[in-house]
Amino acid sequence: MGLSNARLKEFAQAKLADLEKLDLRRELADTARFSGGKIHRSAKKLISFSCNDYLGLTHHPDVIKASQEATQTFGTGSGGSRLVSGNNPLNSQLEALLSKIKGTEDAVIFGSGYLANVGVIPSLVGRDDLILIDELSHSCLFAGAKLANANIIPFKHRDTTEVSNLLSTHRKLFRHCLVLTDGVFSMDGDIAPILELHELCEKNGAWLMTDDAHGLGVIHEGRGSSIVDGYEVPVPLQVGTLSKAVGAYGGYLCANREITELMRNRARSLMYTTALPPGTLAAAIAALKIIDTNIELTNRPLAFARLFSDFLSLEPPESPIVVIQLGNPERTIKASKWLEEQGYLAVAIRPPTVPEGTSRLRCTFSATHTQDQVYDFAKKVQKILEKK
Numbered sequence: 122m123g124l125s126n127a128r129l130k131e132f133a134q135a136k137l138a139d140l141e142k143l144d145l146r147r148e149l150a151d152t153a154r155f156s157g158g159k160i161h162r163s164a165k166k167l168i169s170f171s172c173n174d175y176l177g178l179t180h181h182p183d184v185i186k187a188s189q190e191a192t193q194t195f196g197t198g199s200g201g202s203r204l205v206s207g208n209n210p211l212n213s214q215l216e217a218l219l220s221k222i223k224g225t226e227d228a229v230i231f232g233s234g235y236l237a238n239v240g241v242i243p244s245l246v247g248r249d250d251l252i253l254i255d256e257l258s259h260s261c262l263f264a265g266a267k268l269a270n271a272n273i274i275p276f277k278h279r280d281t282t283e284v285s286n287l288l289s290t291h292r293k294l295f296r297h298c299l300v301l302t303d304g305v306f307s308m309d310g311d312i313a314p315i316l317e318l319h320e321l322c323e324k325n326g327a328w329l330m331t332d333d334a335h336g337l338g339v340i341h342e343g344r345g346s347s348i349v350d351g352y353e354v355p356v357p358l359q360v361g362t363l364s365k366a367v368g369a370y371g372g373y374l375c376a377n378r379e380i381t382e383l384m385r386n387r388a389r390s391l392m393y394t395t396a397l398p399p400g401t402l403a404a405a406i407a408a409l410k411i412i413d414t415n416i417e418l419t420n421r422p423l424a425f426a427r428l429f430s431d432f433l434s435l436e437p438p439e440s441p442i443v444v445i446q447l448g449n450p451e452r453t454i455k456a457s458k459w460l461e462e463q464g465y466l467a468v469a470i471r472p473p474t475v476p477e478g479t480s481r482l483r484c485t486f487s488a489t490h491t492q493d494q495v496y497d498f499a500k501k502v503q504k505i506l507e508k509k
């Protein structure tokens with residue numbers, strides 16, 4: 122082994138040892154997912170309460186069939202970037218369907234939700250511009266903001282008074298201003314004050330962009346976080362993913378046609394990466410058709426989350442994500458391991474994914490669960506809370 126390779130080894134070992142000491146080292150666990158929310162992990166059969174496949178669409182027969190047929194016809198890979206030779210017509214079909222569901226003029230697809238954020242944000246703002254971002258937004262919104270090289274000011278979680286003050290003080294000093302927030306917060310399950318943010322942005326000449334990764338398909342009859350009291354807030358920039366409730370893979374931006382065209386011309390994470398595989402696009406189309414028409418299905422995850430929260434006397438949840446705050450990483454890991462022994466997967470979420478001192482079990486509910494499973498799981502979680 123060369124000297125530099127030995128140094129690299131030492132370097133990584135020291136970093137990993139630090140993480141180990143803080144109970145923050147992570148391990149990949151082989152996890153095979155089957156239909157009905159069943160998984161095999163470390164030779165154990167578990168029911169997952171940690172999966173983003175909210176509607177079970179990854180195993181829906183229509184979705185699988187669409188994916189198989191597209192793969193049979195067009196092959197396994199797309200063969201190029203969308204701008205070169207990879208723009209299979211399924212892309213346009215998917216974009217049309219997304220914009221219809223979201224009520225926007227157009228949509229543009231990216232390779233993933235992460236790629237959408239790191240592509241869209243730097244295409245809109247730069248050095249002379251301001252970004253206000255909810256402090257608990259998903260990591261990839263921060264990554265996009267940093268890549269944009271703009272002036273970034275995080276604001277307190279869901280605090281519209283602070284946003285208003287920041288806009289009054291800083292807006293006029295910058296050319297453009299982009300306000301970024303998760304629609305449904307991925308690690309907390311609460312929802313951004315979309316209507317208030319929209320009004321503040323309108324008043325101050327700022328652009329609102331929401332990331333609805335955990336909203337599409339699971340809140341407001343599947344239509345996502347832009348619906349407030351049954352009314353559609355015209356959020357001009359709506360990013361999201363096809364990898365969660367939609368059960369496929371990929372990301373999107375729903376916006377007006379000029380903005381989507383600008384992305385096709387400017388967003389580096391669209392231009393310089395290979396287009397999604399045809400089978401994935403076809404799966405997303407089939408899944409979105411189900412989401413668009415099956416309200417009973419899209420209401421189920423939140424109904425289960427409510428049942429669970431009610432049983433444990435927690436605040437009524439706004440989304441199918443329910444958080445059990447346990448505080449320190451060690452206690453959280455122990456709880457997660459104990460649940461695994463009981464037949465349930467509920468993963469421990471620790472820093473840096475969440476702030477220091479807020480390690481938690483993050484439980485997600487799916488249309489594939491049964492009421493009995495939800496109640497039994499709730500009883501197990503109750504035991505953990507009693508041990509406080």
Ligand SMILES: *Cc1c(COP(=O)(O)O)cnc(C)c1O
Binds near residue numbers: 233234307332333371
């Ligand atoms: C999961 C998630 C993403 C990333 O989407 P991928 O398609 O998995 O890359 C982006 N934003 C939020 C808010 C998410 O929860």
